[in-house]
Amino acid sequence: MKKNSYPRHPVMVTFLIISLTTLINLIGCNPTLQPALPLTTTKKPTAQPTEPPPTPATPALPRFEPTECRFFPSRISNVECGDLYVLENREQDEGRVIRLHVAIARSYSDDPEPVPLIFHSGGPGSFSLEWLYRNLGRYADILKQRDVIFFDPRGVGFSEPSLDCPEVMESFHETLGREHSSEEWVDSIVKANLACRERLLDAGIDLSAYNSAEMAADVNDLRAALGYEKVSLYGVSYGSRTALTVMRDYPDILNSVVLDSVVPLEKDLLGADLISADQALNLVFEHCAADSACNAAYPDLQTAFSQLIDQLDANPITVKVRHLGTNKVYDVWVDDRILGASVHEALYNYETIVYLPKLVYDTLEGEDERYQTLATSLEIYLFYGDYASEGMRYGVLCSDEGTFTSLESAQKMNASANPAIAEFINKDLEMMYRTCDIWGAKIADPNENQPVFSDVPTLVLAGEYDPVTPPSFGQLVTGTLENAYYVEFPGSSHYVFAERSCARDIIVAFLDEPDRMPDSSCANTGTVNFVLR
Numbered sequence: 007m008k009k010n011s012y013p014r015h016p017v018m019v020t021f022l023i024i025s026l027t028t029l030i031n032l033i034g035c036n037p038t039l040q041p042a043l044p045l046t047t048t049k050k051p052t053a054q055p056t057e058p059p060p061t062p063a064t065p066a067l068p069r070f071e072p073t074e075c076r077f078f079p080s081r082i083s084n085v086e087c088g089d090l091y092v093l094e095n096r097e098q099d100e101g102r103v104i105r106l107h108v109a110i111a112r113s114y115s116d117d118p119e120p121v122p123l124i125f126h127s128g129g130p131g132s133f134s135l136e137w138l139y140r141n142l143g144r145y146a147d148i149l150k151q152r153d154v155i156f157f158d159p160r161g162v163g164f165s166e167p168s169l170d171c172p173e174v175m176e177s178f179h180e181t182l183g184r185e186h187s188s189e190e191w192v193d194s195i196v197k198a199n200l201a202c203r204e205r206l207l208d209a210g211i212d213l214s215a216y217n218s219a220e221m222a223a224d225v226n227d228l229r230a231a232l233g234y235e236k237v238s239l240y241g242v243s244y245g246s247r248t249a250l251t252v253m254r255d256y257p258d259i260l261n262s263v264v265l266d267s268v269v270p271l272e273k274d275l276l277g278a279d280l281i282s283a284d285q286a287l288n289l290v291f292e293h294c295a296a297d298s299a300c301n302a303a304y305p306d307l308q309t310a311f312s313q314l315i316d317q318l319d320a321n322p323i324t325v326k327v328r329h330l331g332t333n334k335v336y337d338v339w340v341d342d343r344i345l346g347a348s349v350h351e352a353l354y355n356y357e358t359i360v361y362l363p364k365l366v367y368d369t370l371e372g373e374d375e376r377y378q379t380l381a382t383s384l385e386i387y388l389f390y391g392d393y394a395s396e397g398m399r400y401g402v403l404c405s406d407e408g409t410f411t412s413l414e415s416a417q418k419m420n421a422s423a424n425p426a427i428a429e430f431i432n433k434d435l436e437m438m439y440r441t442c443d444i445w446g447a448k449i450a451d452p453n454e455n456q457p458v459f460s461d462v463p464t465l466v467l468a469g470e471y472d473p474v475t476p477p478s479f480g481q482l483v484t485g486t487l488e489n490a491y492y493v494e495f496p497g498s499s500h501y502v503f504a505e506r507s508c509a510r511d512i513i514v515a516f517l518d519e520p521d522r523m524p525d526s527s528c529a530n531t532g533t534v535n536f537v538l539r
Contacts, residue, residue, distance in 0.1 A: 067103065068092045068227035076107055076164045078139045084112045084149075085138070090157070092227050095215040102212065106224060107164035108157040109135055110232075111142060113149050121236050121261045122153040123517065124225060128243025128267075128501075130218075130402035131395040133163035144504065147514045155232070159248075160224060161216050161398035167209065169216065169397025171202035178391060183337040185322065188433045192440070199396065199441040206397055207446075214448040216401030222251035229259055238517055242266040242501055243475065247406070250483070253460045254453075262520035264513055266467045267475040267500050270483045272457045276407050276438075277416040279474055280431045284423040286353045286473035286499070293534055294363050300536040304363040314370045315426040318342045323369075325377045330389040338384055345369075346430030348383045353473035354500045358383060360537050367539070404442035409450040413439040461488040463520035467509055469498035471534075491516070491523045497532030506532065 068090060075087035087109050094102040113119075127134040135158050145154050161169035177198035181191055206213060225248070229237050238261045241249030247269040253260060269275060291308040294300040304310065322341040329336065338344070352358040352365070365383055368376035416435050423431075464487045468480035477494050484492045493512060495502045502509040508528035515524035 065091070068231045070108070070228075070231035075109060077109075077135050077137075082109075082111070082139050082142060084114070085142075086110045086112065090224070090228050090231055092160075092224060094160075095212050096220065096223055102210065104160055105166050106157050106160055106228070107135060107166075108155065108228065109138060111145065111149060111154045111156070113151065113153050115150060115152075119152040120234075121238055122155050122234060123148060123238045123240055124155045124157075124228065126221075126225065126239065126241040126245035126248050127159065127162075128241075128245045129162070129394055129399055130159070130221075130244045131162055131169075131397075131399035132243075133393050133395075134158050135164055136393065141504075144510060147510060148517065151514070151518065152238075155228070155237075157228065159221055159398065161401065162395045167206075167211055169206060169211065169395045169401070171199065171396035173198040173201045173205075174396050175391050179336075182388075183324070183339055185339055188343055188429065192433055192437045195437050196440045199400070199437075200444060202397060203445060211397075213397070213401055213446045214405075216398050217405040217448055217450065218248050218251045218402060218454065219255070219451075221248045221402075222255050225252050226256045226259055235259075236261040238262045238264070238520075240264040240266065240503075240513070242503065244269050244402070246475075247271060250458045251454075253462055253464075253487075254458045257460055257462055260462045262463045262465070262517060264465045264467070264516065265480070265483065266503050266509075267469065267472055268466060268480045268483050269475055270457065270479055271406075272455060273479060273482065274407075274411050274416070274419070276403075276411055276435060277419040279416075279435075280423045280428055281419060282476045283350055283353060283427050283431065283473040285476060286471050287349065287424055287427065289471055290353075290359065290362050294536055297536060299538060300363060303538045304367050304536075307363050307366060310370055311366050311424075311426075314366055315342045315345065317370065317372075318345050323372075323377065325381045325384065327381045327384045327388050330385050331392055336388060338381075338388065340380070340384075342426050343429045343433065344384075345380075346424075346426035346428075347387055348380060350427055350430060350473060351387045352383045353471060356471070356497065356499055356505050356534070358386075359471055359499060360534060362536075364537050364539060400438075400441055400445045401447050403438065404445050404447035405450045406454050408439065408442045408447070410455040457486045458483075459486050459488075463516075464490040465513065465516045465520075465524070466490055466492045467502045467512075468492070468494045469500060469502045469505070470494065470496045470532075471499040474500060489521070491526075493526040493529050495529045495532050497534045508532075 070088050070090050072086065072088040075085060089105040090108055091103055091105050094104045134156050138156060148154055158165040161167065174195060177194045181194055225239065237259060239249050239252060246265040246267065249263055249265055250271055253263060294304055294307045318340060319342040322339055325338050325340055327336050327338045349362065352362055361379055365379045368379045413435055417432050466480045466484050468477040470477065480492055484490045495506055495509065498505050503513065511528065512524045512526050
């Protein structure tokens with residue numbers, strides 16, 4: 007099953023940092039790129055020189071070259087684009103040059119603040135630019151004061167080379183509509199990952215150069231190439247881990263940092279993933295039971311969910327699901343594991359959480375017309391793989407997470423979780439670890455598993471229902487950040503900036519005055535109003 011945006015599950019849904027209402031960010035792009043040196047012309051000498059002319063010097067790195075936007079530029083009049091050129095592997099003095107596609111949204115102010123905000127997407131591997139025109143409106147209040155800089159991270163989207171793996175989606179679609187075991191699914195995806203790896207290696211890509219430390223260095227190089235002394239940084243989901251790495255490695259370049267749905271370096275993310283999802287699902291059961299209207303419409307929801315798991319385990323169903331990008335309709339074979347994937351996806355966003363009780367009861371009743379709620383939940387599961395780079399994901403996860411844990415230890419932590427989600431996530435973990443065994447990611451330095459200590463002013467945001475980066479992660483990070491302000495949002499889930507205008511207001515106030523706690527009283531007004539039948 008393809009793509010994941012990390013944490014959106016370690017590899018199934020690993021952090022797509024999208025709100026389901028705007029779908030997410032973006033599309034894969036070109037293959038490898040070895041940028042050529044610019045052509046130079048000189049006037050023909052009147053006499054033959056006594057010595058050969060000097061060879062043109064290699065352009066300095068990092069460098070930024072303005073270029074046309076490679077995504078819907080006509081829809082975003084205040085956006086300027088360019089490419090950041092950096093070394094693929096900074097441990098080598100010379101080597102392959104890669105480029106990151108960058109979009110600078112200019113402030114509406116005639117006299118903007120000198121410190122821009124750099125956005126870092128999640129995943130790892132989630133695209134940032136393809137649908138920027140859909141998401142830019144959320145930054146309107148920030149743009150009143152300062153520029154906002156977006157870019158596709160190395161290996162992702164419109165940056166080159168692309169580490170996208172179309173082989174995986176082909177395998178995913180091949181098994182989508184037919185009965186298959188969990189073991190068959192794992193085998194097919196691992197085989198597809200291996201084929202992708204071989205293709206990327208044949209293209210000359212250094213798979214060891216795609217990790218959080220290199221991405222943090224990219225942020226610093228972007229700042230330097232654009233001529234800024236200081237920047238503010240916003241990292242969401244797995245992008246928060248990159249932001250923390252910048253705080254550790256380049257603290258002097260930062261004016262302030264916003265961490266939304268945080269991934270702590272020191273946390274065993276793979277082992278905790280199922281625990282976090284289980285906690286979020288239990289909140290749905292508890293809050294529905296405590297809500298008289300929800301409890302009347304869906305009595306004993308937790309028991310009903312268990313019955314649905316058993317029912318789909320014994321008698322899988324086929325549901326017609328529309329692909330959100332192409333509108334093509336697929337027949338999707340659904341057993342208890344695919345149900346777990348659907349529920350896990352739904353937990354990422356308030357607008358789908360509210361339908362979960364209805365999904366359970368509608369599907370349990372077993373009538374074709376009632377499968378529509380399940381089909382809607384499966385739409386993002388079918389869609390998200392087209393907008394993330396698996397190769398980048400494996401480079402980061404296998405290095406920064408897999409180095410410090412094992413499949414056995416991760417599954418051991420998950421022993422008491424809900425069986426449907428456990429089946430889905432444990433098989434995803436098995437697929438990821440088997441892929442990591444052959445991928446060739448860098449063995450991470452031990453400091454990639456240590457907490458970050460910093461006095462950079464930091465705003466930490468967390469959503470109550472978050473199934474992959476729960477509030478406990480934000481609280482953990484806040485404990486080692488000297489000047490951190492923590493805000494939790496009841497009724498919200500992953501990526502609260504996208505879900506709550508209140509979060510955006512708090513961020514604007516914090517960026518204006520990072521040395522004081524912003525007014526966060528609006529955060530306490532969130533609640534979940536479950537959809538009733």
